[in-house]
Amino acid sequence: xxxxxxxxxxxxxxxxxxxxxxxxxxxxxxxxxxxxxxxxxxxxxxxxxxxxxxxxxxxxxxxxxxxxxxxxxxxxxxxxxxxxxxxxxxxxxxxxxxxxxxxxxxxxxxxxxxxxxxxxxxxxxxxxxxxxxxxxxxxxxxxxxxxxxxxxxxxxxxxxxxxxxxxxxxxxxxxxxxxxxxxxxxxxxxxxxxxxxxxxxxxxxxxxxxxxxxxxxxxxxxxxxxxxxxxxxxxxxxxxxxxxxxxxxxxxxxxxxxxxxxxxxxxxxxxxxxxxxxxxxxxxxxxxxxxxxxxxxxxxxxxxxxxxxxxxxxxxxxxxxxxxxxxxxxxxxxxxxxxxxxxxxxxxxxxxxxxxxxxxxxxxxxxxxxxxxxxxxxxxxxxxxxxxxxxxxxxxxxx
Numbered sequence: 001x002x003x004x005x006x007x008x009x010x011x012x013x014x015x016x017x018x019x020x021x022x023x024x025x026x027x028x029x030x031x032x033x034x035x036x037x038x039x040x041x042x043x044x045x046x047x048x049x050x051x052x053x054x055x056x057x058x059x060x061x062x063x064x065x066x067x068x069x070x071x072x073x074x075x076x077x078x079x080x081x082x083x084x085x086x087x088x089x090x091x092x093x094x095x096x097x098x099x100x101x102x103x104x105x106x107x108x109x110x111x112x113x114x115x116x117x118x119x120x121x122x123x124x125x126x127x128x129x130x131x132x133x134x135x136x137x138x139x140x141x142x143x144x145x146x147x148x149x150x151x152x153x154x155x156x157x158x159x160x161x162x163x164x165x166x167x168x169x170x171x172x173x174x175x176x177x178x179x180x181x182x183x184x185x186x187x188x189x190x191x192x193x194x195x196x197x198x199x200x201x202x203x204x205x206x207x208x209x210x211x212x213x214x215x216x217x218x219x220x221x222x223x224x225x226x227x228x229x230x231x232x233x234x235x236x237x238x239x240x241x242x243x244x245x246x247x248x249x250x251x252x253x254x255x256x257x258x259x260x261x262x263x264x265x266x267x268x269x270x271x272x273x274x275x276x277x278x279x280x281x282x283x284x285x286x287x288x289x290x291x292x293x294x295x296x297x298x299x300x301x302x303x304x305x306x307x308x309x310x311x312x313x314x315x316x317x318x319x320x321x322x323x324x325x326x327x328x329x330x331x332x333x334x335x336x337x338x339x340x341x342x343x344x345x346x347x348x349x350x351x352x353x354x355x356x357x358x359x360x361x362x363x364x365x366x367x368x369x370x371x372x373x374x375x376x377x378x379x380x381x382x383x384x385x386x387x388x389x390x391x392x393x394x395x396x397x398x399x
Contacts, residue, residue: 004059005179009082012062014072022079028091028269031084034293035095038243041085042102043092045077055081056102058109065105087175088183089190090270093293094241136181137223140240143180144220147173151214159206163196184239185213212237215359230358232316237360247313247324254311256280258335260367262301273298276320276365277308278339285365286312286323307332318357320365341369344387 013019025045032052034043039060044052053068055077064074085092098106150173154162170193177186192209196202219226219234226234235242257277265272273290292298302308310329315322342350347366354364370384379391 004082004086005181006083006086006175007179009079009086012074012082013079014074018072018074018076018079021076022083025076025080026083028084031081031091033099033296034081034084034092035099035296036085036092037095037098040098040102040106041081041092042099043081043084045080047077053077054101056105057082058106063109086178088178088186088239090187090267091293093270093291095291095293095296096244099296140181140238141220143177143182144217144238146176146180147182147185147213148217151210151217154210159203159210162206163202165193167193169193181240182238184237185216186239188213212360228316229318233318233358233360236315236317236322242315244324247315248326251314251316252311252326253279253282253284253286253314253323255282255309256332257286257308257310257312257329258339259302259304259306259308260285260338260365261304264298264301269293271298273301275302277302277312277323280307280339283340285320286314287320287363287365288323288325302329305334305338307335319354319361320363338367341367343369343383343385344381344389345385347389 010019013022030046030052032044032046036042039058041057041059043055045055046052047068053066055067056065057063057074057078064078066075066077068075068077070076081092097103170189174186174190177183177189188209192206196206199205216234216237219230220238223231223234232242256279258280260276260278262273262275265274271292273292275288275290277286277288278284279286290299308329309332311326312323313326347364347368350366351364354361368381368383371381373391374380374382374388379393380388381391382388
């Protein structure tokens, strides 16, 4: 299912009073255990009682369920949940499996639908699917052109003027990108509002980001000329998600994978776990991403240095491609030394090479050889030749 727009949520409201109440609730504070899949959006909203309301939305209907006593349909809680979801800022994360209460409700609906009709479900209409895809492309293309005009105005006014802009100036541009189904770009624009005020190197950072945004606009205009991998890299950057079923049905790589590293982060709304793996025979690198919202746990991380026998389903793209475990991994021992080690100069060369292939890549995984951590004059990692890289983490002691 394609992500709804703000206008679609407003249209679903039974009246203006419900919509106004929903807007007041559409903040992360009262919400917990939120999440979404291709067809379901769910969460728990703390009301005046002790037990939070369980809210579920089936996007394929659409259908709504809330444990609150309201007789309005949908109620303000369901509308508020959708308002949080359409922003695409991570308050409602994309998760592989729905929460138990939402899954049970969806299963009940499916069972009722199956029992009420003996007619076999017809195969998807190719023409209808193509029409929906064309409509989405048109919406996204319109959003990219609007972004191009906004970027031209930003550059014409100068980066110094951009720093003086209020939060609403950035947030309005991000909201338009959300409506255009470009949540990845929307999140980057929204983050820039804070970064231009807190970073010492804000001018260089803003210029680099504006360059990436403009490169995305230029590439989108040449969509028909791009190869499959370039399209996949661009889709990832703008936030056009790929269904996991399509990934599992695509490129698979079997064999022994070595776990190079695992990292967890938390931005106040969403937990993220990133695991890097290297194929023992081919040297191919992949990254497995796991997300968790609220109190939902992340999968147990794989231990660095472990060897795993597993088939990986890989997303299209270049560089260290994102991948999924196509099956349960089986431990196959450990490695004494992580493979593919290099020095700082080699690490920077790998980053440069990655950017020639994918200008929107944010990370280049590298194993440094004979490196040590230094903290007296700033957190750095130094290789055996004395070349150094800064450590961005505020707490480098895990090194």
